[in-house]
Amino acid sequence: MNANELAEVLEDVGMEQKHYDTIQKAATMLRQQALEIQALHQILGYEGVAVGQDYLDECVAELRKAQDK
Numbered sequence: 001m002n003a004n005e006l007a008e009v010l011e012d013v014g015m016e017q018k019h020y021d022t023i024q025k026a027a028t029m030l031r032q033q034a035l036e037i038q039a040l041h042q043i044l045g046y047e048g049v050a051v052g053q054d055y056l057d058e059c060v061a062e063l064r065k066a067q068d069k
Contacts, residue, residue: 007034008027010023028059040060041056045049
């Protein structure tokens with residue numbers, strides 16, 4: 001399951017629960033992260049650098065933490 005699929009599941013579940021707004025925000029964040037990771041893959045690909053998905057996920061997580069501070 002990828003981030004976009006998980007976002008869809010969260011939204012479907014959120015329609016039935018009282019925490020709809022929170023689940024909507026989580027789904028939006030997942031989609032944004034998926035786009036950021038895809039952009040990083042493209043940028044690194046243009047530079048001829050091959051990097052694993054796990055490493056990119058860690059980098060995005062660190063960037064998010066820095067933004068939240």
